[in-house]
Every structure is written in structure tokens, then in C-alpha cells.
Amino acid sequence: MSTIEYVKNFIKDPNIASITPTSQRGVREVCSKMDLSKKVVIVEYGPATGVFTNYLLEHITPDSMVIAxxxxxxxVDYLKKNVKDSRLKVHHDSAENIIDIVRSYGLKKVDYVISGIPFSLMDEDTREDVVKRTSHVIRKDGKFLLYQTFFQKDEHLKVHLEDYFSKANDQYFMRNIPPLRLYEAIK
Ligand SMILES: C[S@@+](CC[C@H](N)C(=O)[O-])C[C@H]1O[C@@H](n2cnc3c(N)ncnc32)[C@H](O)[C@@H]1O
Incomplete structure (x- = not known):
């Protein structure tokens, strides 16, 4: 998708939250926290034009799967037309429905969930609910990896990650416009 098309979508839809896709350096930094050398199931919230999706498909094993x-x-239409890979399953849905979506593949747990959806724009109950449901489907020692804009407040996300995961690390990442706050929550 061209930059102009992306920006047009951004103007129409506040849930997109970032005027540019994540930088390749940002993608690599987030994905370096996963072990992609083994068979994995990864859920991706908010793939948009697929900067993370494409990176994952290039690096996962042939028997792994990405549920976007x-x-x-x-x-959704753009991804279905432009990313042709049988390991990718694209759902036009909300992250809030992760449990049913994962179950529809006969799975109880997944290895990783990656997310760029804007927690600061959600109401308090929805934020906690998404973190709770996500923790429910991640296997022990699996991870919830999030990238948010750098001004993210702790009450938007970190407090909930600390409540539902055994460990929640965070860091600032400057090599992106705008800079990011990255989270690594371990089950
Ligand atoms: C900041 S953009 C991230 C886009 C892309 N992954 C990237 O790194 O450039 C956030 C994306 O999350 C999507 N989104 C927002 N709320 C969502 C929700 N509740 N469930 C699924 N996707 C959502 C938006 O439509 C948008 O595509």
C-alpha cells in the first residue's frame, strides 16, 4: 500500500493510531524477543499493511502459523490480496475475540502475541479485558509483545501486564517515527 493510501486510512480511522508503519528496525527489535527457529503459533493484533506479518513469514518455519x-x-482486503502464504490466517475482527479465534483452529494456547493496537484509545475495562484474554491463550513462558507510542502511560498498559503475566519488561525505542515504548510480558 502506498504511503498516501496509508495516510488516507489513518485520517479516516482513529484506531490506526500511527501515521506511518513501524520501521524495519522497530520490527526487528520486537521480533528479536521470539525464538522463531522452532514451530510456533503467533497471533498478530493490528497487522495493517503487514510490516510485522511479512517479517514473520520470512523468518518462521514452514510448519508455523500466523493468525492476524x-x-x-x-x-484486511489489502493483506488478503497482497500477502499470499498458506501459513497466514487473516481475520476481520477485534483483538477482544482472541479466545474464540484461537479455538477455531483447535488450539488452546499459542506461543506469542504481537500487538500494535492503541491501548491508550480504549476504555479502562477494554484494556484490562484484552490483556486478560490474551494472557489466557498464551502458553507458559510464551510472550505478549507490544509496541506503542512512547507517551504511553503505565496505567494504559503496564499495570495490566504486571497483573496478568509473571514478568513485564519495557523499554523506549527511538529508531522509529514516532519513538516507541516496547513491552515484553512473559507468561
Ligand atoms: C499502530 S497501527 C499498527 C500497524 C502495523 N502493525 C505497523 O506496525 O505498522 C494499529 C493497527 O491496529 C488496528 N486495530 C486497532 N484496534 C484494533 C483491535 N481492537 N483489534 C484488531 N486490530 C485493531 C488498526 O486498524 C491498525 O491497523
Whole structure:
């Protein structure tokens, strides 16, 4: 998708939250926290044009799977037309429905969930609910990896990660426009 098309979607849909896709350096930094050398199931919230999706498909094993959940219909259509890979399953849905989506594949748990959806725009109950449901489907020692804009407040996300995961690390990452706050929550 061209930059102009992406920006047009951004103007129409506040849930997109970032005016540019994540930088390749940002993608590599987040993905370095996963072990992609083994068979894995990864859920991706908010893939948009697929900067993370494409990186994952290039690096996962042939028997691994990526389940992408995207709220914006234009991005869902774009991914379905442009990313042809049988390991990718794209859902036009909300992250809130992760449990049913994962179960629809006959799975109880997944290895990793990656997310760029804007927690600061959600109401308090939804934020906690998404973190709680996500923790429910991640296997022991699996991870919930999140990238948010750098001004993210602790009450938007970190407090909930600390409640539902055994460990929640965070860091600032400057090599992105805008800079990011990254979280690594370990089950
Ligand atoms: C900041 S963009 C991230 C896009 C892309 N992954 C990247 O790194 O450039 C956030 C994306 O999350 C999607 N989104 C927002 N809320 C969502 C929700 N509740 N469930 C699934 N996707 C959501 C938006 O439509 C948008 O595509």
C-alpha cells in the first residue's frame, strides 16, 4: 500500500493510531524477543499493511502459523490480496475475540502475541479485558509483545501486564517515527 493510501486510512480511522508503519528496525527489535527457529503459533493484533506479518513469514518455519486479527476492513482486503502464504490466517475482527479465534483452529494456547493496537484509545475495562484474554491463550513462558507510542502511560498498559503475566519488561525505542515504548510480558 502506498504511503498516501496509508495516510488516507489513518485520517479516516482513529484506531490506526500511527501515521506511518513501524520501521524495519522497530520490527526487528520486537521480533528479536521470539525464538522463531522452532514451530510456533503467533497471533498478530493490528497487522495493517503487514510490516510485522511479512517479517514473520520470512523468518518462521514452514510448519508455523500466523493468525492476524485486524479491525480495519481496507487493511484486511489489502493483506488478503497482497500477502499470499498458506501459513497466514487473516481475520476481520477485534483483538477482544482472541479466545474464540484461537479455538477455531483447535488450539488452546499459542506461543506469542504481537500487538500494535492503541491501548491508550480504549476504555479502562477494554484494556484490562484484552490483556486478560490474551494472557489466557498464551502458553507458559510464551510472550505478549507490544509496541506503542512512547507517551504511553503505565496505567494504559503496564499495570495490566504486571497483573496478568509473571514478568513485564519495557523499554523506549527511538529508531522509529514516532519513538516507541516496547513491552515484553512473559507468561
Ligand atoms: C499502530 S497501527 C499498527 C500497524 C502495523 N502493525 C505497523 O506496525 O505498522 C494499529 C493497527 O491496529 C488496528 N486495530 C486497532 N484496534 C484494533 C483491535 N481492537 N483489534 C484488531 N486490530 C485493531 C488498526 O486498524 C491498525 O491497523
Amino acid at each position: 486479527i485486524e479491525l480495519n476492513e481496507n487493511f
